Amino acid sequence: MLYEIKLSIDYDYAAPSDHIRNLVRLLPSDIPGRQRVLSRLLTVDPMPDERREAIDFFGNPTTSVAWHAPIDAVSFQLAAKVERRTAAPSGDLSALLDRLPAEIAAQQSLAPEVPHHFLGASPRVAPMTEITAFARKQLAAGMTAQQAVVAVGRALNRTMTFDAEATTVDTSAREAFAQRRGVCQDFTHIMIAALRGLGIPAGYVSGFLRTFPPPGKPRLEGADAMHAWVRAWVGFEAGWIEFDPTNDQFAGDDYVTIAVGRDYSDVAPVRGVMRTAGGHETRQAVDVIPLEKI
Template sequence: MQYDITLTIEYSYDGASDHARNLLHLLPLHVPGVQDVTASLLTVDPMPQERWDGPDFFGNIATWVSHLEAIDAITMSLKTKVNRRSSPLGMDISAGLATLGSDIDAIQSLAPDAPHHFLGRSPRVAPAAEMTEFARQQIIEGMSTLSAVQAIGRALHDYLDFDAAATDVDTPAAEAFAHRHGVCQDFSHIMIACLRGIGIPAGYVSGFLRTVPPPGQKRMEGADAMHAWVRAWCGTDMGWIEYDPTNAIMVEDDHIIVAYGRDYSDVSPVRGVMRSSGGHDTKHYVDVLPVD
C-alpha cells in the first residue's frame, strides 16, 4: 500500500523564548522488506540556526534543531511518501513461552534490536504486580510466545476503554491500568509492562494509522493522528512481531512505522527544552492518504 502523508505540529507561546532546542522523531523509517520511504521533507519554521539529521541508537531518523534567537511560535511540517508492504504472519514458529528465556540467553549481542534492551524497566514502563498478574491470567500451559502476546493484547482491549480525555502524555501506565482507560500510548505502555512482567521482551512503536471512514461518508482530511502499538520478541526463529492493542489486531499495511524504542520517551514526536514564561498552545494535523 502506498501513502502520501502530511503532518503539521504547531506550538505557540505566551512569552517569546530566547533559546530552544528540540529533538524530533517525525520522519518515517525505512524497514527492509516491510516499508520503503520514497520521499520525505521535514521543515521547521522559523528556520533553526542549527539542525542535524541522523540515526539514534535504535536506528530511527532523529532531527535535532536549535533556535538561538527569540521565537514565540514554531511549526514542524512533514510531507512524505511511503510504500508499506503487507506482511502476513504465517505459521506460528515462535518459542514456547516456557523456553523463551533460553532463546534470550542465547543472544550474545547488544545490538539495537537485541531483546535484552526490552526486558526490564524503562523510563515510562516500570514493573507492576497488578499488570503482571493480569498477564499471567491469560496464559495457558504449553502456550507459544506468539499466542501469549495475542491473548494478552485481546484481553487488554476488552479490559480497557479508549478515552481521549482520560489521560495525558505524562500519565503513568499503572495509573491508566488502574482506571481502565486511556489512549493508544497508554494501551501500548500497559501491554509492554504486561509482557515484560512475564519475561517477553517488548517495545514501543510510533507511527501513523490509516483510518477508514464509516460507509457512505467522505474521508476527512486531517482527521488521522499519530498512533502507537507494541512489538514483541517471540524467540530466535520468529523474532519481532507487532501488535496493536488499541484495535486488537496484528499490525499490517495500515500501520506506517516512524520509530522504534523501549517506550514513548525514546520516540516522542517532539521533545525539547526552552526558556520562556507563561503557557503554550499546541495543534496537530495529520493526513494519511492511500495512493491508488
C-alpha cells in the first residue's frame, strides 16, 4: 500500500526562547522487504541557524536543529510518500518459549538489530514484578514465543482502557498499569515490560497508523495521529514481529514506521533543551492518505 503522509507539530512559547536545540526523529526510512520511502521532506520554520542530519545507533534518521536568536514559535512539517509491504505473519515460525533463551544466547553480536539490547531495563522500562506476574498468567504449556506475544498483547487490550486524559508523556508504565488506563505509549511500554519479564526481547516502534472514518462519513483532515506499538524478537527463524496492543492486532500494511528503539526515550519525535520563561503550547496534526495498492 502506498501512502502520502503529512505531519505538523507546532510549538508556541509564552515568551521568546533562546538557545533552543532539538533532536528530531520524524523522517521515515527504508526497511528491507517491509517499507520503501519514495520521498520525504522535513521543513522547519523558522529556519534554524544549525541543521545536521545523522543516523542513530538503531538506524533511525535524526535531524539536529538549533537557533541562536530568540524565537516564540517553531513548526515542524513532514511530507512523505511511503510504500508499506508488511503483512501479518501467515504462520508461526517462532521458537518454543522455553527454547528462546538458547536462541538469544546464540546471537553473538552487538549490532543494532540483535535481541540483547531489548531484553534488560531501559530508560523508560524497568523490571516490574506486578507486570511480569500479569504476563505469566497469560501463558500456557508448550507455547511458542509468538503465541506468548499475542496472548500478552490481547490480555492488555482486554484489561486496559484507552483514555487520552489519564496519562501524560511522562507517565510511567507502572502508573499506567496500576490505573489500567492510558494511550498507545502506555500500552506499548507496559507490553514491553511484560515481554521482557518473560525473557522475550521487546522494543518500541513509533510511526503512523491509517485510520478509517465511520461508514458513510468523509475522511477528516488531520484525524490521524502518531502511534506506537511493540516489536518482539521471537527466535532466529522468525526474527522480529510487531504487535499493536492498543488495537489487538499485528502491525500490517496500515502501519508506517518512523523509528525503533528500546522505549519512547529512543524514538521521541521532538526532544531538546531551551532557555525561556513561562510555558508552551503544542499542536499536532497527521494525515495518512492511501494512494493506491502497488
